[in-house]
Amino acid sequence: MEEDFENLVADVFSRRCTSRTVLETITSRWSILALAALYEGPYRFNALRRRVDGVSEKMLSQTLQALERDGMVLREAEHTIPPRVEYSLTALGREAAEQLIPLISWAEGRMPEVMSAREAYQGR
């Protein structure tokens, strides 16, 4: 019952708290970008793959499955040939994206500071 207690308290600093896995789902390398892209609107698989430049088929597939499992992404498939699958955000996913987008903007904006910090660190 201690584990349940930890889950109720929801302290991310606690080793076994589930909130850590929630955080890991949405902050993994490709999840951040997928959520941010889908915040622009629904995407089909390959369109999303082009939007999230550099992601492999496999990783995008895995990422979307994890996001679907966690209730962030809705997957709608038409069983035609060729198939047509559309991905969109759920309400929960939209909330997640709204947490992530300021983070992305910040990272883009602070790129110069980080780069010069890296250069200074090199020359020590």
Add this chain to the structure above:
Amino acid sequence: MEEDFENLVADVFSRRCTSRTVLETITSRWSILALAALYEGPYRFNALRRRVDGVSEKMLSQTLQALERDGMVLREAEHTIPPRVEYSLTALGREAAEQLIPLISWAEGRMPEVMSAREAYQGR
């Protein structure tokens, strides 16, 4: 020069844009927790290790080095025996933490929704 151009434009969706590495530094598994912990105030190495429950020496060390390299964390060492090393946030690190903390709070708060989504996903 195209690479420089991409860096100036700072588009995280672009494969080679440096902003992605900035994002990866601060959203890696232990960086999020280290930044959030240090936002509470400075910590010595082992105190931080206890605060960030579950992190190994090696990973905390690596994480702090990456954060120091990127100008997020300041490392102050007294060369005594035993040594005393204090870690604290820079202004840049404080900003990063301020982006992350709402994300953490959101993850903690939405834990129940995610858990029930996972259960529903299991039983399909």
Add this chain to the structure above:
DNA sequence: CGGCATCCCCTAAGATACTG
């Protein structure tokens, strides 16, 4: 106390090929 060095395991991730 605050590490680094070393060894080792495992999975995250990329590349390639194939299919309904």
Add this chain to the structure above:
DNA sequence: CAGTATCTTAGGGGATGCCG
């Protein structure tokens, strides 16, 4: 088009031992 399946490799991550 939207994926799976398979193979391989880089690196995340833990355990242990040592040192100033």
